């Protein structure tokens with residue numbers, strides 16, 4: 527809950543200034559998955575809240591390496607939009623309450639929604655879900671790698687063991703400050719733990735409504751970076767940060783009640799949940815192009831890494847792209863959810879959430895039938911058996927993932943051509959400029975972008 531939640535828009539500025547704001551950072555996540563920001567000092571807050579801040583539409587075609595590509599709908603240096611901070615969602619970046627952040631919407635100069643705005647795209651899908659009687663909750667898991675030393679010669683900050691308490695103790699000061707800062711920012715972590723790889727940590731965020739969840743993911747990543755800097759640590763949210771190590775995922779826990787009926791019942795997913803999961807399952811290839819669209823994403827999504835390499839679902843199956851989580855006896859059925867494991871932090875959380883919602887809603891609208899879930903590691907079934915069950919590997923290359931996105935009517939229609947065309951242009955530029963490099967060089971090219 528932010529300090530401005532219950533206020534009228536005109537009161538937001540006063541509340542923030544009274545709260546000690548010295549600088550507001552407002553940002554968007556672009557089609558390269560990169561957070562691009564503008565900031566204003568306290569004395570400009572009122573003007574920024576009224577007029578917005580100028581932002582070129584070419585941000586829609588800015589690539590991971592900062593090259594500016596073009597698409598039929600967006601090109602060239604001409605034009606201007608307004609970056610409009612959503613002050614109702616503003617949050618301090620830590621207990622010091624001096625630097626605040628707010629997610630921004632992109633508006634025209636007439637202050638009308640523009641169709642390249644990623645946040646507006648998610649808002650539309652959320653409204654569609656509400657109209658269908660759904661109360662959707664999304665919870666992002668954020669994995670990242672902590673380094674010490676120089677960006678040119680980084681060293682992982684912990685040497686394991688995987689999930690080991692020694693890694694927690696090594697980063698204790700950072701961890702305590704991080705948890706407090708997340709709390710102050712209104713994104714209290716559900717938990718923090720060392721992950722499998724050296725230097726790797728995970729913060730799990732609470733399940734909230736879709737737009738709030740994408741905002742939370744953006745905010746929490748900023749807070750992680752900020753606290754790390756104060757401890758002389760470097761953080762990377764790239765999908766792979768050290769060639770050869772298990773990568774960083776950005777799994778999404780999805781659940782929805784339908785007119786109050788919970789997502790799970792004692793036997794597994796409830797009826798509407800089965801349709802919703804079936805909808806996501808049907809679109810997994812195209813979703814891979816949205817949720818895991820970097821030049822190292824396919825290297826992360828390999829069997830054995832719990833990264834969702836196979837298009838299937840299964841109860842508590844960590845090798846399935848969709849893991850159904852029934853929850854423990856004390857939390858059932860309210861804690862039941864479906865963990866979507868294909869995503870990594872190079873995706874744009876707003877577009878990822880919008881594409882997931884659109885796929886799930888299509889499943890519900892068409893009453894799609896959920897096939898049997900897999901009880902075992904998909905890699906352990908004979909090839910013929912996988913084929914019989916309709917289980918396949920998800921795209922093995924970025925090019926294939928983007929082609930699947932381009933082919934997905936469900937996702938294209940939901941996100942809109944003004945998002946999908948520039949998105950594909952950006953990611954194809956990346957594939958062309960970086961795709962042929964060695965894994966080491968691709969990892970190096972992306973490490974400090976996220």
Ligand code: GLU
Pocket residue numbers: 669721772773774775776826831832833834844867
């Ligand atoms: N690091 C894994 C990934 O890249 C996820 C591990 C886990 O399930 O937490 O998706």
Ligand code: MG
Pocket residue numbers: 667669721728
């Ligand atoms: Mg994890």
